[in-house]
Amino acid sequence: MKKDILFNTAATFTNSLKAQEKLEADIPHCRVEFSVSFLTFAKQTGVFPDISISFDQINPDFSDSKVLFTADVKTLNMNHPERNDHLQSENFFNSTKYPFIKFENKSFDKVDINRFLMIGDLTIKGVTLSSAFNVTWAGETTDPITKEHLYIFNLNGTFKRLDFGVGTDFPELAIGNDINLDASIVLKKLN
Incomplete structure (x- = not known):
């Protein structure tokens, strides 16, 4: 039964968007979270509230789509002001010199x-x-207030902070090397 529902959702999607659509993030409804282990066992989480996403749909089934993502490092929030400030420093992201995290895809394979x-x-x-990031098409809907048609994706993946020179003075036992990224992305047609 679940398989049938996924098939029907995908069929609806294929019929509602044509090829070559340009979509943008519906920012108030997007959430980009990250987590990292602390002292091996504890998990610390944070969000990037100031993001931008452009999404150029090439094919009706999303294959070969083009994605450009930017996060403002100065707005990252771990719900702890001192930690937020420390992450802005040269020890971690050095947000004065490198204010943005960027991602531009090379492939989007079904x-x-x-x-x-x-x-x-x-x-x-x-x-x-x-x-690499795993992307799941969650569905589409119409916002009952704005009447905009929305397209929802979930994304997850992992990258290694030390590969990017983030927090190199801190051993992996103190702060894990794996940064886990989870995002809920809501897109709408570009006006």
Whole structure:
């Protein structure tokens, strides 16, 4: 039964968007979170509230879509003012010199009916490395207030902070090397 629902959702999506659509993030409804282990066992989380996303849909099933993501490092929030300030420093993101995290995909390949593998260039602190993210098409709906048609995706992936020169003075036992990224992305047609 679940398989039928996914198929019907995908069929609805294919019929509602045509190829070559340009979409943008509906920012108030997007959430980009990250987490990292602390002292091996504890998990610390934060968000990037100031982001921008452009999404150029090439094919009706999303394959080969083009994505450009930017996060303002100065707005990252771990719900702890001192930690937020420390993350802005040269010890971590050096947000004065490198104010943005950027991602531009090179591929957006369909894995199955509603899942994709997105690979592209992730730039943090002036270092650009190839990174992969899992993307799930969650569905589409119409906002009952704005009447805008919305397209919802969930994204997750992991990258290594030390590869980007983030927090190099802190051993992995203190702060984990793996940064886990989870995002809920709501897109709307570009006006």
